[in-house]
Amino acid sequence: MSVWDDVVGQPDAVATLSRAVSEPTAMTHAWLFTGPPGSGRSVAARAFAAALECPQGGCGVCRECRTAVGGSHADVKVVATQGLSIKVEDTRALVQEAALRPSVGRWRVIIVEDADRLTERAADALLKALEEPTPRTVWMLCAPSLEDVIITIRSRSRHVRLRTPPVGAVAQLLVRRDGIDPGMAMYAARAAQSHVGLARRLARDEGARIRRRDVIAMPVRVRTxxxxxxxxxxxxxxxxxxxxxxxxxxxxxxxxxxxxxxxxxxxxxxxxxxxxxxxxxxxxxxxxxxxxxxxxxxxxxxxxxxxxxxxxxxxxxxxxxxxxxxxxxxxxxxxxxxxxxxxxxxxxxxxxxxxxxxxxxxxxxxxxxxxxxxxxxxxxxxxxxx
Incomplete structure (x- = not known):
């Protein structure tokens, strides 16, 4: 078992991140994860955080791995905005937290799952933290593409590009992790176009499947x-x-x-x-x-x-x-x-x-x-x- 098991269809990204965990010369203070919706940007960032905190480099079973992936580790902060943007005051609070030394782990990790939703002032506040990095603090920013993040932040971050995972890999994940029937898992993975989170929802929620079928039936009946x-x-x-x-x-x-x-x-x-x-x-x-x-x-x-x-x-x-x-x-x-x-x-x-x-x-x-x-x-x- 490994923290990388749920990072499906991303062998190159996993190799890059694993090397950073094991080789200090490959590590940096800021990472930028990009990829299409459903590619697993935040999953990869959480797995990377767990591997950094784990004494064994990401065993997937220890307390550090489980709490880092689950978002409850004392030194791993996960920011997933529920609104339309991330405001400057929220970013300033993150910068203050990033300046603290790790309390129980080896690293203090700040994961921003929606870096593309940073307002202009919020991005400027974050830029100051990236220009003067704190030792043992790692920023992990997630966005759909490089163009969704201002160029000054891009230039100070190491880029990890994720791709849309294969349908078969997503179906296998649903079977292994969620116990979904293989036939249903394949349907959900295909209908979700390899979006892992949406595929899981389609596989488990009959109402979601009915609503989707209603949506794709609409063009056929439009005549006037x-x-x-x-x-x-x-x-x-x-x-x-x-x-x-x-x-x-x-x-x-x-x-x-x-x-x-x-x-x-x-x-x-x-x-x-x-x-x-x-x-x-x-x-x-x-x-x-x-x-x-x-x-x-x-x-x-x-x-x-x-x-x-x-x-x-x-x-x-x-x-x-x-x-x-x-x-x-x-x-x-x-x-x-x-x-x-x-x-x-x-x-x-x-x-x-x-x-x-x-x-x-x-x-x-x-x-x-x-x-x-x-x-x-x-x-x-x-x-x-x-």
Whole structure:
């Protein structure tokens, strides 16, 4: 067993990190992990932190390994923002913590899972810490690509590039780690396009599988402007339902824990002023987190829409490639029969444009409506106008 077991499909990255653990000359004070969503950036960073703290270099079973991977090690700080950005005050607190000597381990490790969400001022605050590194402190930053991090931070970090793992490797991980049936694991890995976290969720949550099938079925039924507007509303509704289902129970539990920590009665109808202010701050944070989660949910749905258009295009052109939606081949064939290759390409461009618009804070429903309407052939729009 090893801490690297869950870092699937990344032999080059594991070799680089393992060498840094065993050879002091290969070690540096700042690392930047990049890779597409689901490639395992934070998993690799946590495994690296565990290997640095482990007396045996990452055995995977000792207390140091288990607590570092789990996020409870005293010298391993994991920052996973729940909001839309990481603010400067949060970064300054991290810089202060990074200046401390390790308390129980060999290294003090700061893992920032969403370094691409650093505000400009937050990035400047972090840069100062990287320019004057503290001995025995290691920064591990995670971002989708190098371009998502300012160049001054990139130039002071060692880059570790992760790739999308093979579908088979992700399926094997689900079987080994989570006890998923092999057939279900393969379906989930393929449908998630090797996104490890999403594959695990699809394999374990029937509701998520049903919602995904509803999403990829939408393009087939869009024939009029009314259909397009309804499909966009349905897509937004699916995202809201998923966001609400994920957040309701968690938000309530967080509120109860906060009240108990403050010594307040969770069942009381009114709370003292100092308690109300803390609850209000928590509710603001939860609302921001919910906004981000809803956007992320919409984006995952758009990725699913890209996948079925891609499959339909491959089928229409007779390309010999593995289909992402092989388990929904009837839907793929129906879409391929209803759209020409040019229309499928235009639809894929529209999906990509919707993702960009939402990322630029365009209201998701408006972006989705524009996308769905653009799926219609020009002559269909002319008939609607007539």
């Amino acid at each position: 402007i009314g259909d397009a507007v309804a499909a966009a509303a349905d897509l937004a509704s699916i995202a809201d339902e998923e966001s609400t289902a994920s957040a309701t129970e968690r938000d309530a539990a967080e509120r109860v824990r906060l009240l108990e920590t403050l010594g307040a009665d969770p069942a009381a109808r009114t709370q003292p002023p100092h308690v109300r202010s803390q609850v209000t701050a928590l509710e603001r944070e939860q609302k921001t987190r919910g906004t981000r989660f809803a956007r992320d949910t919409v984006d995952r749905s758009l990725v699913d829409l890209l996948s079925i258009h891609r499959d339909a295009l491959a089928l229409r052109l007779g390309a010999h490639v593995e289909l992402v939606n092989q388990d929904s081949i009837d839907l793929v064939r129906a879409l391929a029969a209803a759209r020409s290759p040019e229309q499928l390409l235009r639809a894929m461009d529209a999906v990509g444009e919707a993702r960009e618009r939402i990322n630029l804070n365009v209201p998701p429903l408006l972006a989705l409506e524009a996308m769905a309407i653009s799926w219609l052939a020009p002559h269909a729009l002319e008939l609607e106008d007539a």
